[in-house]
Amino acid sequence: MAMGSLFPLHPISTAAGAAASDRLLFLPPLPTPDLAEPSAGIDVGNRKLLRDLSTFGIGGACSFFIEAIRPAHLISAARLARSRSLPLLILGRGSNCLFSDRGFDGLVVLNRSSIDETVEVVGPGRVRVGSGYPFNRLGVRTAVEGWGGLEFAGGIPGTVGGAAFMNAGANGQETAEVVESVEVVNREGEVRVLGKEDLRFGYRWSSLQEMDDLAAILTVTFRLRPAPTARNRQREFLER
Ligand SMILES: Cc1cc2nc3c(=O)[nH]c(=O)nc-3n(C[C@H](O)[C@H](O)[C@H](O)COP(=O)(O)OP(=O)(O)OC[C@H]3O[C@@H](n4cnc5c(N)ncnc54)[C@H](O)[C@@H]3O)c2cc1C
Structure with missing residues (x-):
């Protein structure tokens, strides 16, 4: 790995309150x-x-x-x-x-959920996905349906929320390129939507990582592009 x-x-x-040498049994x-x-x-x-x-x-x-x-x-x-x-x-x-x-x-x-109902198509190439959904499954589904941008996700063993949090990427692609917005809940229990510009994505980084009042990423909305060869490209990535 x-x-x-x-x-x-x-x-x-x-x-709190445990010595550095403490092990599970103690x-x-x-x-x-x-x-x-x-x-x-x-x-x-x-x-x-x-x-x-x-x-x-x-x-x-x-x-x-x-x-x-x-x-x-x-x-x-x-x-x-x-x-x-x-x-x-x-x-x-x-x-x-x-x-x-x-x-x-x-x-x-x-937050691990394979419930397909948490994947909602909100427009052509636009999909809003629950943060617990498997990122690799989303990558395969979108590629099979001819949408490009998440081909790399096919090989990443995390969730959609984890991928947005750290801007996961591989094979020259990264999550940031296809994120349109992220819905979050703060520690007060209030929900709001952050646009891509609010997330200030960097290499394996997003501003979510330094958001003191972040409780959880709830959903991520992706904007993908038509790509009839997306699945072939994904297979090539997976064979590398
Ligand atoms: C075999 C293997 C291959 C990998 N390959 C790649 C790769 O090619 N490219 C790559 O970028 N990474 C790779 N990774 C790393 C990892 O899979 C990614 O970083 C992935 O995006 C992490 O997602 P996760 O759901 O497992 O996050 P976790 O490990 O569960 O969490 C990581 C951080 O994100 C936070 N977080 C997760 N979900 C939420 C949420 N809903 N709301 C708020 N905070 C949240 C957690 O609190 C934690 O701080 C690989 C890991 C393994 C084990």
């Missing part, structure tokens, strides 16, 4: 208040192991855990985290995260 400068990782190490006790709220529309579990959620297979437990199936669940999670003053972490495929063995003393939301 080619990591390092090509795909800058997001190290996440925020557990986790400090974490608070376990009952957070489940019917109004949130989501089930909250406790102490999920982060190593099970990331490609590296490393990481201690989080205090609270939610699985988001639809963008609306992310809004509920943001509001729940706010109402309980919990640190919040949104995780896609975990293919660009490195967790500490000390874990995360807060709420982790696993």
